[in-house]
Amino acid sequence: MEGNTVLLAENLMKLLFIIIISGVVFAKIGKKIKMPDVVLFIIAGIIVGPSVLNLVDFSSYPIENQLILTFGAAYILYDGGREIQLKVLNEVKGSVAVLATAGVIISAFITGFFAYKVLHIDFIYALLLGSVIASTDPSVLVPLFKNMNISPKLKQTIISESAFNDAVGAIMTFAIIGIISGGSFSLGHSIIELLKEAGGGTVVGAIFGFLGTALVSEAKVGVLRGYAGEVAVALVLASYVTAVHFGFSGFMAVFIVGMVCGNKKMFGLASVDEESYELHSKFKEVTISMLRIMIFVLLGVQMNFAILSKYWGKALIIVLGFVFIARPVSVLFSVIFDRKAKWNIREIAYLMWTRETGVIPAALAGMLISMKIQNADIISAVTSMAIIITLTFQASTAKYFAKILKLDIDSGENKEQSDKVAA
Incomplete structure (x- = not known):
C-alpha cells in the first residue's frame, strides 16, 4: 500500500514537471510569434496529452486535477477582485448585474435553440448545453484585461461579469439536470438559490477579506504583517471552502476577498507596509503564471478529440451562433437600458x-x-469547440480589436476617463 502511494506521488510529480516545463517552453514560443499564451498552453497540453505523445494523462488523478483547476480559478479570481475599483464598478453595476444573470440565461436559450436545430436532440438537453457554456472565464479574462490599456469602466465590467456569472451558469446547469433526472423546475426556487449563493458568498468573502487585511496591515491588530502573500493564499482557500460548505458560491467569496483587499482605503482599513506589498505582488505574479500554465495545459490534455472529431462540424456551427448571435443579443439586452453607464456603440461592440x-x-x-447524462459526449464536444474558438480567436484579438475601435487608453476619450478615475 505504502509502495503504491509513493509510486503515485512520483508519477504525479513527473506529470506536473512535464506540464510546467512544456507550458514555459510554449510561452516562450508565444512571445516569439506573438500569440496569446493561453492558446499555446492548450496546444502544449494537446501535444503532451493522450491525443499525441501520451506523456500526461490525469485520468488516474481526478482529485489533483480538480484541485488545480478549482484553486487556480479561485486565486486568479481573487486577483481580479483586487483590480476592481468600487468607484468605477458603481457606475456600471446595473450592466454587470444584468450581464451576469439575464445575459447568461438569454445566451443559454439562444445557444440551446441552435443546438436543438443543428443536433436534433431534445430541447432540454440542448438547453443544458447552452447553460454549460454560458458563463465567461475569469482565468482568461482577469490576466488578459488586467494588463490591457482600455478604460477602467470597460475593463472592470468584463472582469466583474466573469466573476459574477459563474454562479448563474452553474445554478442553471444543475436546475436542468434536476429536471432531466425527474424533478421539476421552480423559477422562485432558482432565484432564491441564486440569491443565497451570491449573497452568502459575498458575506463570507467580506468577513475573510476584512479579517485578513487587518491581520497583515500596519495597524495594532496586524500580527501577521510581513506575510501578505502567504495570508492571501490562506484567505483564498479558507473563503472558498467555507462558502462551499454552507452552499454558497466559492468563486464569489474569493472575488469579494480580492475586492476588499484592493479597496482598503475605501473600507477604512489600514494599509500594508511597502516592502510586504512588493513581496506580495511579486509572489502573486509568479503564482498566477504557474496556475495559468497548469490550468490551460490541463485543458489541452483533456481535449477529447475522438468525440470532437465525431461532432466537429455541428459543434462549430453551434459555437459560431453562440459567438456571433447569442453573445451580441445578450450584451445588447443587458446594457441598452443602463443609462447611468453611458455606453457608446464602440464599447458595446467590444x-x-x-x-x-x-x-x-x-x-x-x-x-x-x-454522471452519465444523456448526450454528455455531444455537450463535451461543443464545449471543447467553444474553448478552442473563443480562446484562439477572441482572446488573441482582444488588444487588436480595442485598437480598431479606438478603445485603448491612449485615445483621447479613454485617457480623459482614466485620468478622472485616477484623480
Whole structure:
C-alpha cells in the first residue's frame, strides 16, 4: 500500500514537471510569434496529452486535477477582485448585474435553440448545453484585461461579469439536470438559490477579506504583517471552502476577498507596509503564471478529440451562433437600458466580442460525462469547440480589436476617463 502511494506521488510529480516545463517552453514560443499564451498552453497540453505523445494523462488523478483547476480559478479570481475599483464598478453595476444573470440565461436559450436545430436532440438537453457554456472565464479574462490599456469602466465590467456569472451558469446547469433526472423546475426556487449563493458568498468573502487585511496591515491588530502573500493564499482557500460548505458560491467569496483587499482605503482599513506589498505582488505574479500554465495545459490534455472529431462540424456551427448571435443579443439586452453607464456603440461592440470560455464550462462538461447524462459526449464536444474558438480567436484579438475601435487608453476619450478615475 505504502509502495503504491509513493509510486503515485512520483508519477504525479513527473506529470506536473512535464506540464510546467512544456507550458514555459510554449510561452516562450508565444512571445516569439506573438500569440496569446493561453492558446499555446492548450496546444502544449494537446501535444503532451493522450491525443499525441501520451506523456500526461490525469485520468488516474481526478482529485489533483480538480484541485488545480478549482484553486487556480479561485486565486486568479481573487486577483481580479483586487483590480476592481468600487468607484468605477458603481457606475456600471446595473450592466454587470444584468450581464451576469439575464445575459447568461438569454445566451443559454439562444445557444440551446441552435443546438436543438443543428443536433436534433431534445430541447432540454440542448438547453443544458447552452447553460454549460454560458458563463465567461475569469482565468482568461482577469490576466488578459488586467494588463490591457482600455478604460477602467470597460475593463472592470468584463472582469466583474466573469466573476459574477459563474454562479448563474452553474445554478442553471444543475436546475436542468434536476429536471432531466425527474424533478421539476421552480423559477422562485432558482432565484432564491441564486440569491443565497451570491449573497452568502459575498458575506463570507467580506468577513475573510476584512479579517485578513487587518491581520497583515500596519495597524495594532496586524500580527501577521510581513506575510501578505502567504495570508492571501490562506484567505483564498479558507473563503472558498467555507462558502462551499454552507452552499454558497466559492468563486464569489474569493472575488469579494480580492475586492476588499484592493479597496482598503475605501473600507477604512489600514494599509500594508511597502516592502510586504512588493513581496506580495511579486509572489502573486509568479503564482498566477504557474496556475495559468497548469490550468490551460490541463485543458489541452483533456481535449477529447475522438468525440470532437465525431461532432466537429455541428459543434462549430453551434459555437459560431453562440459567438456571433447569442453573445451580441445578450450584451445588447443587458446594457441598452443602463443609462447611468453611458455606453457608446464602440464599447458595446467590444463587450459583444469579449466572451472567452474555459475552466468552469470544462469542469461542468466533465461532470456531465461522469454522471452519465444523456448526450454528455455531444455537450463535451461543443464545449471543447467553444474553448478552442473563443480562446484562439477572441482572446488573441482582444488588444487588436480595442485598437480598431479606438478603445485603448491612449485615445483621447479613454485617457480623459482614466485620468478622472485616477484623480
